[in-house]
Every structure is written in C-alpha cells, then in structure tokens.
Amino acid sequence: MIYTTQMDAAKKGIITKQMEIVAAKEGMVVETLRELVAQGKVVIPANKNHTSLDPEGVGEGLRTKINVNLGVSKDCPNIEVELEKVQTALDMKAEAIMDLSSFGKTEEFRKRLIEMSPAMIGTVPVYDALGFYDKELSEITSEEFLQVVQKHAEDGVDFVTIHAGINKETAEVFKRNKRLTNIVSRGGSLMYAWMELNQKENPFFEHYDELLDICEKYDLTLSLGDACRPGSIHDATDASQIKELMILGELTLRAWERNVQVIIEGPGHMAINEIAANMTLEKKLCHGAPFYVLGPIVTDVAPGYDHITSAIGGAIAASHGADFLCYVTPAEHLRLPNLEDMKEGIIASKIAAHAGDIAKNIKGAREWDYQMSTARQQLNWERMFELAIDPEKARRYRQESMPEHEDSCTMCGKMCSMRNMNKIMEGKNLNILREDE
Structure with missing residues (x-):
C-alpha cells in the first residue's frame, strides 16, 4: 500500500521500517507505536532524502530526547569547527541536531551534516533566507520564504522550525500587552519585523497549505515555533505566549488533516512553579502533540551557568510531559558555544531528560x-x-x-x-x- 508520510502510513495501518526501529529502541509494541503516530502523539522525523538516518521517536510514552544546536554564523563561519562539534554530539548520542546556520556556506554545511548524521536534523529556514537571497529582510517575498523551506526539504532535513503562529492576530495581542523583553525568538522576531515592515500577514500562516504541500512530499516534520516564548521569567505565561499557543493548536489540526507530523515548541524562561501548568496547557491546546522546550530556564541571573538553570527546568518539564529538550550551554546569552560548552550542555540536558523519564515511568x-x-x-x-x-x-x-x-x-x-x-x-x-x- 502506498503512503506519503509516517502519519499517513500509521493511519492506514501500515507499520513502516522506521516504526519497527523506534519500537525496538523503546521496548514498545510496534502496534502501540503505530497508533500513537496515527494520533499525532508521537512523531518519527524521517525525511525521505535523509539516507543516513537512524530514526528516533519523539512523544508520549517514549524516552525524552535531546537536541543540540550548531551552525555557522557571521562571527564564527568556520565549517570545520562546527563539523567537529557535530561529530562530538553524535559520539555523545544526541538524538537530534539543529543547524542554525545564518551566514556563509550554509548549504555546504547543511549537506555535509545530513550526509554524516544518523541523528535527525532540524533547521530554521528563515535564518537561511537572508544569506540565500542576499537580500534585506523586507525585500524577501512570501514565495521566496517557501522556496527556502523547499530547498531544505530537498536536502534531507527531517524537521523545520516554522514561526507560523505569529500572525496578525497574535501580533495585535503582543502590541496590547507590553512585555519586558518583547520577542526574543530569533526567527519569531524576524517574522514579526517582516510583517511590520511590509504591513502583510505572516507568509507561513497565509500560505500554510503550500507549506504543508512541501512537508507532505518529503515527510518533513513541522516544528511549530514559539515566536512569543518568554525571554524572561517576568514574561512567562502571558497573553502573547498563550494566544500563540492557541493558534499553534489550530495549525496542528490542519497539518494532521494532511498527514503532516507536528512538534510544538515551547518556553523559554519560566519560574519553576509555572512549568507544570504550561505542560498541561500545551498538551490540551495542541491536542497531545509532542512538546519541545528550550529549558525552561528557571532564573535570569545566571549567565555562564544556564546549562544548569535549563536542566532544572528541563527535568521538571519532562516529568510533566515535555517530550523533547533543546540543550542550553553555559555560553547561552553570551556567545556561540565552543566544543567544551557543547559537551556540558549535552550532559546537562541528558541528565534532565533521564530525570524526567524516571518520573514518567518510561520503560527502563x-x-x-x-x-x-x-x-x-x-x-x-x-x-x-x-x-x-x-x-x-x-x-x-x-x-x-x-x-x-x-x-x-x-x-x-x-x-x-x-x-x-x-x-x-x-x-x-x-x-x-x-x-x-
């Protein structure tokens, strides 16, 4: 029987090779896993063009996974240095690597990364758009944003962060409800700025069906970005964050109708006592879709030690249902992490993930x-x-x-x-x- 995506196969009762591998890793009955994928509660990011992939599952009943952010920037454009970090992250058994490259030979780095990596690969295409077209932000068209997503999908990226929830409606809520740190998501701030400069709707929201066309074709998992994630504990669980989460829940249902797998991204900076409620809110508003959190960082006063502040929040988040932790290094808020920073960030995140798995009674x-x-x-x-x-x-x-x-x-x-x-x-x-x- 023909299928387009892992979710499409699961809905049709087909057990894919990727499902078999993930079920074996998790010690789970493969039929149970198939049902969870069909419901959208588990994703298996597996682009059809990522031939070196050793697939992993993210979601309900599975081990909490960790992601490592890497990539070249204008101030640190050395591809070989970043590839050394990649190999170390792979040696340390990170399940995912996100290429956040924003300058220089981004395509070369991305292709080499995908070729060498058995871990799932994620990107944020909007970061790549300015360098790809050599245009200022306001000059990039809606069609060009989608073309960058298409290029990343063709290259074999397994999941993409798309800030589709910061639409005109969310932006109005943001304007009416003043924040201390405004919009701290890099991709979210770029999309908000593009909307303001062009007085237009967010292209990823306006042309969401075209985005889903790309995802369905390559089985590209959609990681719906949280443009309004709090950048300080002062801004946590505010109107902007919750409004965007509601929009993401609606976009999740639209993606599932097209058999596109979805991850929801979350906070951010957040006081300890708010974390559990936020995990419940996401699972409720986004219909049980896997939740991917950055931290949460539980205090704002520890630059140089944010691998610790995030591990505290990550452990609590995972214990209350978060499925995927984005690592944070000691260099967070200060500079691009070096190799040692990366190692410390990975270990801190793995500790947090495992602590959460103990609380969730994950098998083993x-x-x-x-x-x-x-x-x-x-x-x-x-x-x-x-x-x-x-x-x-x-x-x-x-x-x-x-x-x-x-x-x-x-x-x-x-x-x-x-x-x-x-x-x-x-x-x-x-x-x-x-x-x-």
Whole structure:
C-alpha cells in the first residue's frame, strides 16, 4: 500500500521500517507505536532524502530526547569547527541536531551534516533566507520564504522550525500587552519585523497549505515555533505566549488533516512553579502533540551557568510531559558555544531528560539507576564508570585523586559507609584506624 508520510502510513495501518526501529529502541509494541503516530502523539522525523538516518521517536510514552544546536554564523563561519562539534554530539548520542546556520556556506554545511548524521536534523529556514537571497529582510517575498523551506526539504532535513503562529492576530495581542523583553525568538522576531515592515500577514500562516504541500512530499516534520516564548521569567505565561499557543493548536489540526507530523515548541524562561501548568496547557491546546522546550530556564541571573538553570527546568518539564529538550550551554546569552560548552550542555540536558523519564515511568529508566546503585553498593568502580552518563569525567575524577584503599574514595577513605556496611552485614570485623587483620 502506498503512503506519503509516517502519519499517513500509521493511519492506514501500515507499520513502516522506521516504526519497527523506534519500537525496538523503546521496548514498545510496534502496534502501540503505530497508533500513537496515527494520533499525532508521537512523531518519527524521517525525511525521505535523509539516507543516513537512524530514526528516533519523539512523544508520549517514549524516552525524552535531546537536541543540540550548531551552525555557522557571521562571527564564527568556520565549517570545520562546527563539523567537529557535530561529530562530538553524535559520539555523545544526541538524538537530534539543529543547524542554525545564518551566514556563509550554509548549504555546504547543511549537506555535509545530513550526509554524516544518523541523528535527525532540524533547521530554521528563515535564518537561511537572508544569506540565500542576499537580500534585506523586507525585500524577501512570501514565495521566496517557501522556496527556502523547499530547498531544505530537498536536502534531507527531517524537521523545520516554522514561526507560523505569529500572525496578525497574535501580533495585535503582543502590541496590547507590553512585555519586558518583547520577542526574543530569533526567527519569531524576524517574522514579526517582516510583517511590520511590509504591513502583510505572516507568509507561513497565509500560505500554510503550500507549506504543508512541501512537508507532505518529503515527510518533513513541522516544528511549530514559539515566536512569543518568554525571554524572561517576568514574561512567562502571558497573553502573547498563550494566544500563540492557541493558534499553534489550530495549525496542528490542519497539518494532521494532511498527514503532516507536528512538534510544538515551547518556553523559554519560566519560574519553576509555572512549568507544570504550561505542560498541561500545551498538551490540551495542541491536542497531545509532542512538546519541545528550550529549558525552561528557571532564573535570569545566571549567565555562564544556564546549562544548569535549563536542566532544572528541563527535568521538571519532562516529568510533566515535555517530550523533547533543546540543550542550553553555559555560553547561552553570551556567545556561540565552543566544543567544551557543547559537551556540558549535552550532559546537562541528558541528565534532565533521564530525570524526567524516571518520573514518567518510561520503560527502563529506573532500571539504569538500579544498576548504578547496585554497582555502588558493591564498590564496583568499573561498572560505575560503564553506567555513568559521562564515563570519561567520572573515570578522570577518580584517577586524579586515588585513595589509599581502592575499595573507597578520597572523600571518606576507610570511613566509607558502603565499605563498612558491607563488612558489618557480612559479619566481618571493622578496622578504621588500623589495617584490617
């Protein structure tokens, strides 16, 4: 039977090769996965032209996935440096990489990235439009914006961020409800500026059906961007954010009618006590579509440590239903991240994702921790390193400060609670000040 997209196949009762791979990775019955894809509650971003892809699922009942942002910019245009980051991100098992390139040899970088990456690839086509056409923002036409999406789809991109929810209606709500940090989404601010400069409707909203034509042809997953995501905890859960979310819910239903897979993007900066309610709102207003969050960053006062502020918010978000975490690095708000920043951001996001999976009772999540606790009880250092989320760092820390007695560490030495309890529980004598007899 012929099908156009993963969702189309799922609705027709067809189990695709990609569904089989994802079900095996998740330990899920493939028929259950097919039903979730048919309902739009799970997406499998898998562009027909991304031949190196090892597919992953994002959504209800699956492990929380993480995304790594990379790409060349005007100030940092070196493709080879970014490709080194790509390889490291792949080695660290990131499930997705977003190419946010905005200057220089963007097409070359994108094609090389797609060719080498088994991880799903995302882009924000509006970033690429100015360099692609060598035009100022106001001079780009609606048709040209869509042509850039078409080009990214042809190249094999698996999902695209499209800020279609910042339409005239949303813009009026934004104007009436003053914000401290206005519109902080880069793509969202560009679309808002284009609308204001040209006094026209958002081209992605006005020509949404044409956008869906492209997505359906290539099985390009639509990641509906949150132009009005809060850029400060002051602006969180305000009228602009919620109004746009309502529009995104309507656009989701229109996409599903065309069998186009949809992810919803979310905040942003947000106080801890608002996160759970925001996850519930998204799932309700957007009909259970997978939710993709940036953080949320839970305080605005920690530049240089925003991998931590975002991991706190990400863990809470994931535990309350977020499906996909966009990593944040220590360099957030300060500069383009370097390789070490990227590594720290990935590890922080993976910790947050796993913590959320434990709370959601995702299959196998607690078992990982059980195995680590067992290794600690046994003082089995090699097994601990094998199970660690960052084995390299764990091993290095121990090697930098080796204890006198290898069944302990330099924090406690022979006062180690695990060591001493093991001896007592086994009926053995305990010598702390002297050598064991």
